[in-house]
Amino acid sequence: MAQPHTVVIGAGPAGLTAAYELTRRHAPVEVVEADDVVGGISRTVEREGWRFDIGGHRFFTKVSRVEAFWHELLSDDDFLLRPRMSRIHYQGRLFDYPLRAGNALKNLGVLEASRCVGSYLWARVRPPADQTHFEGWVSARFGARLYRMLFKTYTEKVWGIPATELQADWAAQRIRNLSLGAAIRGALLPKRGGNDVTSLIEEFRYPRLGPGMMWERCAELVVKAGGTVELETAVRTVHREDGRAVAVTVDGPAGERRIAADHVVSSMPISALVRAMDPPAPAAVRDAAGLLRYRDFLTVALVVPTEASFPDNWIYVHTPGVKVGRIQNFGAWSPEMVRDGGTCLGLEYFVNEGDELWSTPDPELVAFGTAELERLGLVSPGSVTTGYVVRMPKAYPVYDEGYGEAVEVIRRWLAEAVPNVHPVGRNGMHRYNNQDHSMLTAMLTAENILDGTDHDVWSVNVEEDYHEEGGSDGAGHSGTGQSGTGRAAPVVPRPRTAPPAEDRSPTG
Numbered sequence: 001m002a003q004p005h006t007v008v009i010g011a012g013p014a015g016l017t018a019a020y021e022l023t024r025r026h027a028p029v030e031v032v033e034a035d036d037v038v039g040g041i042s043r044t045v046e047r048e049g050w051r052f053d054i055g056g057h058r059f060f061t062k063v064s065r066v067e068a069f070w071h072e073l074l075s076d077d078d079f080l081l082r083p084r085m086s087r088i089h090y091q092g093r094l095f096d097y098p099l100r101a102g103n104a105l106k107n108l109g110v111l112e113a114s115r116c117v118g119s120y121l122w123a124r125v126r127p128p129a130d131q132t133h134f135e136g137w138v139s140a141r142f143g144a145r146l147y148r149m150l151f152k153t154y155t156e157k158v159w160g161i162p163a164t165e166l167q168a169d170w171a172a173q174r175i176r177n178l179s180l181g182a183a184i185r186g187a188l189l190p191k192r193g194g195n196d197v198t199s200l201i202e203e204f205r206y207p208r209l210g211p212g213m214m215w216e217r218c219a220e221l222v223v224k225a226g227g228t229v230e231l232e233t234a235v236r237t238v239h240r241e242d243g244r245a246v247a248v249t250v251d252g253p254a255g256e257r258r259i260a261a262d263h264v265v266s267s268m269p270i271s272a273l274v275r276a277m278d279p280p281a282p283a284a285v286r287d288a289a290g291l292l293r294y295r296d297f298l299t300v301a302l303v304v305p306t307e308a309s310f311p312d313n314w315i316y317v318h319t320p321g322v323k324v325g326r327i328q329n330f331g332a333w334s335p336e337m338v339r340d341g342g343t344c345l346g347l348e349y350f351v352n353e354g355d356e357l358w359s360t361p362d363p364e365l366v367a368f369g370t371a372e373l374e375r376l377g378l379v380s381p382g383s384v385t386t387g388y389v390v391r392m393p394k395a396y397p398v399y400d401e402g403y404g405e406a407v408e409v410i411r412r413w414l415a416e417a418v419p420n421v422h423p424v425g426r427n428g429m430h431r432y433n434n435q436d437h438s439m440l441t442a443m444l445t446a447e448n449i450l451d452g453t454d455h456d457v458w459s460v461n462v463e464e465d466y467h468e469e470g471g472s473d474g475a476g477h478s479g480t481g482q483s484g485t486g487r488a489a490p491v492v493p494r495p496r497t498a499p500p501a502e503d504r505s506p507t508g
Contacts, residue, residue, distance in 0.1 A: 003027035010267030012040020014425025014438040016218040018265045021446035023225035034234040044212025047388045051337040057211040058204040061436040079205045090318045119143030120180045137168035141179035154318045157325040158350045167399045208336045245418045267425035288409040297395035300347040300369035301388045308383040309343045322372045362389040397430040
């Protein structure tokens with residue numbers, strides 16, 4: 001029997017993983033990517049010998065098939081084992097992250113630390129009445145005082161909305177079991193058992209030339225196996241007939257053309273997927289798509305001498321009065337990302353496409369970033385020798401009020417109207433997936449296409465036990481004191497045994 005022909009929209013981790021899994025089993029695949037490079041947000045950008053990772057991508061996972069995939073594409077020599085170090089910059093001081101009670105006490109001083117503990121204890125006695133939003137959720141676990149110091153400013157920089165408008169889903173996904181109490185217990189009580197979870201936090205694997213090295217190789221293997229990968233090719237229309245998608249019209253360097261399809265795997269923003277449908281989706285579905293928002297991202301990469309930098313992989317900037325949200329040290333990720341004698345510091349700004357910062361000319365952004373870096377005291381004046389700017393649209397799906405219900409409306413309609421269209425990945429599902437979450441949704445989708453399985457890819461990243469602290473330490477204890485790294489890892493979801501769609505929760 002002939003294998004089904006699949007059009008894959010997007011050449012990021014999800015799209016290319018799906019294409020690789022399909023072509024390795026001899027199924028015909030055409031990948032279309034609107035950008036001129038592969039990798040999506042996991043690309044590696046190169047400018048004059050300096051390489052930039054858009055956001056920072058640690059390579060570890062609990063899923064053995066994802067781990068095997070990485071090592072199937074790249075040799076062991078292509079991976080570096082890197083120490084993990086990240087801190088929070090607040091008012092001229094650097095706090096360890098994940099938070100460590102001793103370090104926090106030293107930075108805060110006895111009086112301020114006592115106030116923070118008192119605020120935490122008050123939150124335990126009188127927790128915030130509304131914990132459906134980020135502010136209430138975090139304040140309940142840290143107290144209002146520490147929340148304002150170490151969470152509020154950075155979070156509102158990232159999302160561009162008040163923390164009371166950001167749904168608690170995001171906090172629950174990223175920092176679920178972190179609290180001030182857990183940090184204090186971790187400082188006072190000895191660790192129990194093995195160090196399997198600790199190793200995930202304290203070190204990670206990283207491709208020597210950045211994460212784009214993985215996806216450039218993946219694209220090569222897809223083509224070698226008979227698939228195609230077309231860059232600078234945007235999707236204009238997804239055609240549907242008789243309850244299925246039948247073709248995709250794309251616009252590339254050679255103009256528009258129509259590609260017949262038995263299946264469509266989509267990692268394009270799910271709102272854009274809805275707008276591409278022909279005949280159009282019902283008004284309620286189009287309205288739901290219009291409610292979904294995205295946060296865009298730009299990096300100002302500044303070159304400094306090695307001795308002028310800091311040892312961290314990245315620093316979160318919670319200090320008010322500057323716009324930079326996070327600063328990467330690309331040389332601390334891999335010495336092969338930088339040139340001899342120097343390193344590159346990537347100042348990350350969370351923006352909306354078309355706003356003032358996004359539209360500022362590159363030379364002005366380099367000067368602006370240099371001034372902020374010096375103002376923070378992270379480099380001495382005059383250390384920056386040159387700089388570059390990289391813009392990345394739709395880097396983060398926003399978890400604002402009503403997003404879950406909107407996604408559910410779209411999800412249900414797609415399942416009923418075009419069941420052979422398969423959303424995968426971060427933007428494809430409007431879910432704040434990590435790279436391995438995205439890859440797993442693609443792997444399971446490939447099985448659904450080729451084997452007729454019924455994996456519920458929407459349950460990836462919403463299971464009860466997928467965070468770093470999960471698992472056993474070998475002595476029957478669940479991991480403790482290791483949570484709050486801001487990094488979730490997926491497990492293979494259970495088979496789809498969900499109740500009818502109308503009985504499911506809005507977020508699936």
